[in-house]
Amino acid sequence: MTLRSAHWYAGDYRNAYIHRAWMRRGSPGDAFDRPQIAIANSASDLTPCNAHLTEVARSVANGIYEAGGIPLELPVVSLGETNVRPTAMLWRNMAAMATEEMLRANPIDGVVLLGGCDKTIPSLLMAAASVDLPAVVVPGGPMLTGTFRGVPLGCGTDVWRLSEEVRAGTLSQADFTRSESSMIRSRGHCNTMGTASTMALVAEALGTTVPGIAGTPAPDSRLLEAAHGTGRLAVELVTADRRPSTILNTASFHNAIVALAAIGGSTNAVVHLLAIAGRLGVELTLDDFDRIGSRVPVLVDLLPAGRFLMDDFHRAGGLLAVLREVRDLLDPSALAVTGKPLVSYLDDASIWDAEVIRPRTEPLVAEGGIAVLRGSLAPSGALIKPAAATPELLRHRGRAVVFDSIEDFHARIDDPTLDVDASSVLVLRGCGPRGYPGMPEVSNMPLPRKLLAQGVRDMVRVCDGRMSGTAYGTVVLHVAPEAAAGGPLARVRTGDPISLDVGARRIDVEVAPDELAARTPNTDGFADPRRGWERLYVDHVLQADTGADLDFLVGSSGSEVRRESH
Template sequence: MKLRSAEWFQGAKDTSFQHRTAMRALGHVPESFLGKPIIGILNSWNDLNSCNYPHKELVEYVKRGVYMAGGYPVELHTITTPSELMKPSDLPYRNLMAMDVEETIRSLPIDGVVLLCECDKTTPAQLMGAASCNLPTLQLAAGHRSSGSFRGKKVNYGTDLWKYLDDYKAGVLDESQWKELESCMNCSLGGCPVMGTASTMKSMSEMLGMMMPGTSSIPAAHSARKTAAEATGRRIVAMVEEEIMPSKLMTEEAFHNAMKLLAAIGGSTNAVIHLTAIAARLGIFLDLEQFDRCSERIPLLVNLQPSGTGSMDEFYEAGGLSAVIGQLLPVLNGECLGATGESIASIYAAARIDNSAIISSLAEAFKPVSGIAVLKGNIAPAGAILKKSASSDHMHKHRGRAVVFDNYQHMLDNIDREDLEVDESSVLVMKNCGPVGAGMPEWGSIPIPQKMLRQGVRDMVRISDARMSGTSYGTVILHAAPESAVGGPLAVVQNGDWIELDVASGTINILVEDAVITERLQAWVKPDAAHTRGYPRLFANSVLQAPQGCDMDFLRPSCKAEAAFIPPVVGRS
């Protein structure tokens, strides 16, 4: 076995001497690590990331597993992306974290990698960075937090927050109840306990072979999470010995499997951006049409919020992701490899469903229609998306007049005005919230106007170039491309324009003549840049549009030949 770390430490040359003595200063005696796979454990917890905080403890179990398998663990830290707190958006910092992961792996004496993830963007960021390095890699999730309890009812941080917020704005929930909810909804560590972006991306990672089978849906507080950490540590040493790289696991067929799984679990719309970005790092170029085709005829198998009613605890008890993949095997490419090096067909064939009210079979699906609807038209010629399983079926064919907000602040200032000209058929439109315009925050789930909430309206057609939280729901059209801030047609939609949505035909249009749109675009004035310095400026100047995964143009290879390459170690440190 040829170890990459040997280039730092073995031999009598002066640089090897320098590297070994530097390790001694840290207490790493050469006799303890020479000739062994050095496993870099990239930890992403900090005191402001409640989702990833369990890794402060779990890392010790990973280390134990590495030692047991004959490797040598070193713990390293990267930035993290606590989506609850990062303003205005955590998406730009996904790319920065991916760069941090990539350069940490590339520049240090590491033979294999364990990535400790959970919160929404940490999982794809780590996979993007690892894909660009192509060293043996596994992920370990922190697990989801427990559901809370509010006046005798189970409440899940995420989806229930949006529901209760509507009730509060409508006057159904009073001030004292609202304050009480704040204290009891979110009382433990880990990711959101619903099928939001965190749970979705963990599921995608396991489907891609980058997480140990059966580990993606274990709760944070369950002792099985520690067992999974130790097993991950043991397995990564074997993967170094077997030379199983991300490019061998994350193949084009594996990404197609992930797209099908995304539909079956009612996963987050954010996964479209993330899977596209991860795949491109390997020279695999996904497009929106592939998401559409792969999810076609895949029903919703999982009764979880926001597409259903269940929680992640119930999902785990019902058989977890293993049970879902087992049911999907007839429509998957079963020859793709899992993290154990075996085919997914052999790994998941025996998985069983323990609660059919939460996980259903293909024959008796929870909902017959799921997946991501891809929409195109004169509003979004490069595409927009809609999460079918979490939207209102009766609105999938809809026509209404536009109520337009020029940006997020304009929306906040006007959405609850009593004189807002809006009715339940209106289409709420928000501009300048895309990757260049604002860093593409999760603002796409535009609030229902307060006066409509008081009338009992709980869903309306909404469209923007923003993203939406994976825990959100509604007939919300997202990721409209090209975005407003670069002159996409969404920029020139005006109040009162008729908008027509037809999910079945995959179209979204303003009912305005092409010549009128052209005239409006010619008169359009580009908004001032939101950021003028630092990383946000670099992001805005280099970010690709949503259909390309919002990666930076200089990080995305143009072909497979440029992908997954670590240059040889040269020169002195």
């Protein structure tokens, strides 16, 4: 086997001398004959959920070297969900593009992908799929559960819950602030079934991690053991020429959708899976999520849809225990990155706590997968997560109360004169990929203060943006086309009747088509970037129903070697 890195290091000519000399720096003489394994590390102090990945990288490096490879740490763009403004999603595609280009440009034979916080695993998988070098993921893992006044806290979910209690006057601002230091107990990403946990588990269901790793808590020493083993595996991937294109196919995405439904995972996984599939040229549509996943039972009793948290999930048996319960729904032909069928790892899986992971016969929700809605308000589709919604609101008709931007929403939602009641449908537009830009997590709109005071805790909400995976409520999101792309959402007016029927998979604005088409689309509050990445993004981003990638990045381009310049 000829290593890709040999195009840099092999031979006696001047350019090979330059490459070897500058990289030698104490390495043994045979270092350039071994597989060169990049460790794509998204650690950053500004991405607190990933800050510990430098320690994980050391264990990966030890495994690589032990197996005969050369570990090379490669810092990559790191996106911290809680800090980055205006929204981390604006840079997911940039992070993927930058990682892809660095892998292609350097003398790399394989890569270990270290991610945790929401956008890091998706961007790394998009990059790996595009460059198609042997690749494997090590998820950074969730944090341990913190408590406040003896009650477990789900980070994210309990922020939304406690902040609403402050707005409702049932929790003091002082107590709310006091809970802040209890929320984040340890290293690691969110401990709810938010996007970070979801994408780690989905990465395992796709076959891109060593089976059994995803969900291991970040402080757990078994994560370092798994990282060491993954480093060893990375060398094997190169020698076996096992690439993403040989692992990721229709069967893999089928299994990822089943897993997403069974764990009650984040709606954000839909847009990320669509983007990863797009990089590979795998046919995947919104309809596949409804067809494959919408009737799958939710078996995991975790916040935001349930009661427990990720360290409970891990001790209860983890993802393999869940997949064993729905084994008949999986495609047995899908492989794990180890080269073995994913289903071959399920024989020894067990549920150790049936309260946390329910048996198939006693699901948390009988049919709780993500539902895809269409209709006059969302011709290209929209999503709703029934398991996080109020059952009585899954079929609803109400009067629209329209907000033209998130700033407009914040300015008016608590106005005591706002014409809104519990039956109203809150509509927020200008929050899609183009309109914001970046498709922020604002769809789970806080309820009007005056309704909170009346005891209202959920309403139907409709938006072209996203929702945090840690959030809950009856929220229709990812509406496509978005308002800024000319979708019907741009023509909705306050007072229009909106009808939702999740059972029928419909979301409609009850306005005559001719009248709706004759209205002037709203453009208030839409983004108008002048330069830089935002300009490039707005000009080229696709809609949510196809993954919100950039149009010129769709499709795998392979691991060809760059031309020499010396």
